[in-house]
Amino acid sequence: MVKNFAHRGFSGKYPENTMLAFEKALEVGIDGIELDVHLSKDGELVIIHDEKVDRTTNGTGLVADMTLAQLKELDASAEYAGVYGINRIPTLKEYFELVKDKEIVTNIELKTGINPYPGIEEKTLAMIDAYGLREKIIISSFNHYSVKKFKELAPDIICGFLEESWIIDMAGYAKAQGVECLHPIFNAVTGEYAKAAHDAGLAINTWTVNTREDMEQMIARGVHGIIGNYPDVCKEVIEVYRD
Numbered sequence: 001m002v003k004n005f006a007h008r009g010f011s012g013k014y015p016e017n018t019m020l021a022f023e024k025a026l027e028v029g030i031d032g033i034e035l036d037v038h039l040s041k042d043g044e045l046v047i048i049h050d051e052k053v054d055r056t057t058n059g060t061g062l063v064a065d066m067t068l069a070q071l072k073e074l075d076a077s078a079e080y081a082g083v084y085g086i087n088r089i090p091t092l093k094e095y096f097e098l099v100k101d102k103e104i105v106t107n108i109e110l111k112t113g114i115n116p117y118p119g120i121e122e123k124t125l126a127m128i129d130a131y132g133l134r135e136k137i138i139i140s141s142f143n144h145y146s147v148k149k150f151k152e153l154a155p156d157i158i159c160g161f162l163e164e165s166w167i168i169d170m171a172g173y174a175k176a177q178g179v180e181c182l183h184p185i186f187n188a189v190t191g192e193y194a195k196a197a198h199d200a201g202l203a204i205n206t207w208t209v210n211t212r213e214d215m216e217q218m219i220a221r222g223v224h225g226i227i228g229n230y231p232d233v234c235k236e237v238i239e240v241y242r243d
C-alpha cells in the first residue's frame with residue numbers, strides 16, 4: 001500500500017520543520033516524515049528548509065553563518081507566530097529523539113543544492129548510526145553528487161534522486177547510479193514515467209501532493225510514497241484504496 005509521508009512534518013496546519021509539526025504528523029498516524037537538513041556555522045545538523053532563516057523565522061541571514069546557539073534564539077513559527085507559542089529550529093538529533101522508537105520512515109533531504117555543506121553526508125550518517133536508524137531512513141537531495149556520496153558511505157541505506165525538471169530516462173539514469181528511489185515533482189509522474197520506474201525496479205516517492213485528486217492520480221500510477229502537507233487528507237484517501 002502507498003506510504004503517507006508528512007512533508008516538513010504536518011506543514012499544512014503547523015509551522016514547517018518544527019517539532020510541533022513532527023509531533024502532529026505522528027498523531028495523524030503517518031508512515032513517514034520528510035524533513036530538510038542544513039549545517040549551522042558550528043557544524044550542527046539543523047532542520048530548516050531554506051538557506052536563509054528569513055522566510056520561516058523571525059530572524060535574518062544564512063543558516064551557514066549562524067551557530068546553533070544563534071539559530072536556537074529564533075522563533076520558527078513563521079506565519080503561525082503567537083498561535084502555538086515559540087517553536088525553535090530543531091536539530092536532527094532532537095528529531096531522532098522523538099522518532100527513534102516509532103515505526104516510521106524518515107526521508108532526510110540533504111539541502112546541498114545551493115550550499116554543498118562539505119561533510120554533511122558524514123555527519124548525517126554518524127547521527128543515523130548513533131540512533132541505529134539505518135533501516136528507517138531514505139536519503140534524498142536535488143544534489144545527486146551528494147546522494148551518490150552518501151550511497152558510497154552507506155550502501156545499505158535507501159537513497160533517492162530529487163528532480164523537478166522532467167528529465168528524459170530518469171529511471172535509466174537513477175538505476176545506473178545505484179539509487180533505489182525516484183523523488184519527482186508529482187506533475188512529472190506520467191504513466192510513461194511510472195512504467196519506466198516500475199520496469200527498472202525503482203520506487204517513486206513524489207511531492208508535494210496536496211489535493212485529493214492528485215493523491216488519487218498518484219495512487220493510480222502506482223507510486224510507493226506520497227509526500228504532502230496534509231497527511232490527514234492523504235490518510236483518508238489511502239484508506240479508500242486499501243486492498
Ligand code: G3P
Pocket residue numbers: 007034036049109140162183207208227
Ligand atoms: O523532498 C521533497 C520535497 O521536499 C522537495 O522540495 O523544496 O519542498 O524541499 P522542497
Ligand code: MG
Pocket residue numbers: 034035036109
Ligand atoms: Mg524537502
